[in-house]
Amino acid sequence: MNKLLPTTSAGSLPKPSWLAQPETLWSPWKLEGEELTEAKRDALRLALADQRAEGIDIVSDGEQTRQHFVTTFIENLNGVDFENRKVVRIRDRYDASVPVVVDDVSRKGPVFVADAEVLRASTDAPIKWALPGPMTMIDTLYDDRYGSREELAWVFAEILNQEAKELAAAGVNIIQFDEPAFNVFFDDVKNWGVAALERAAEGLSCETAVHICYGYGIEANNNWKKTLGSEWRQYEETFPKLRQSSIDIISLECHNSRVPVDLLELVRGKKLMVGAIDVASTDVETPEEVAATLRKALQFVDAENLWPSTNCGMAPLPRHVARAKLGALSAGAEIVRNEFSS
Structure with a gap:
């Protein structure tokens, strides 16, 4: 991407009301069969149109074709039982009913490749596609087969690598692995988490990113944030290891959070998707607020490596709010871009 400060979204966008219940995470689909397939792709094209209309440079599908950012991928794997679920603690924050690994896990076939081909055929813009990371996948399951998180x-890293290579071949420019678990299980991150992530991204013909955030603006996440004190220093644990990794881009939360901005120095040299939009609030940022966040980041990241982004996905927000936030992101980036050219 040659443009200075190219804008992008970290994750999901709200689904239209004819596809799923608005402002609800992991809402069931309102259609089925062929109608659902067509509706998902209509929603994908609509999300693309919204991004382009609001000036987003690097676009995605807005995760319109998946119900959940992890389990929709897992649904397409052998060896996982979705009928007899068990309750587990997700990221040490909240309990959830999750599928169970009962046998050797393998991929049935391509999961998102056909959807990515639809997106690629619909735009000339660079496209980014998100996959769950290996550590976040194991944290969203009950394991009754392997007995070892590592x-x-x-196993998941191998499967993700198969999918990622096919997505790259379909024309995806950036594959992003979502790893919110990296903000919780620090010893695992250092011992094998980053290595497993690198295996998932191995040998790809496109750029790779890892997204590490503090979660959607849901009650369980908001309550957890209240326990983190006046400074959120979780990135301090993982950034040094990621700086040494083969991952090209690091996506992080910044705006309206308590992350000390000087922690960005720990990944100097990497491309950074800096979250300049708060996804836990319906208040729409002003372009100047976005610009202020970007200026702070620019103290610790070179301008050619800064990609203005959102803190996380915006699926739970009203569609008009999410779209307005994307517009503010673009306008704020343009303010700072002009400061470099003046």
């Missing part, structure tokens, strides 16, 4: 993570 062993299962390596």
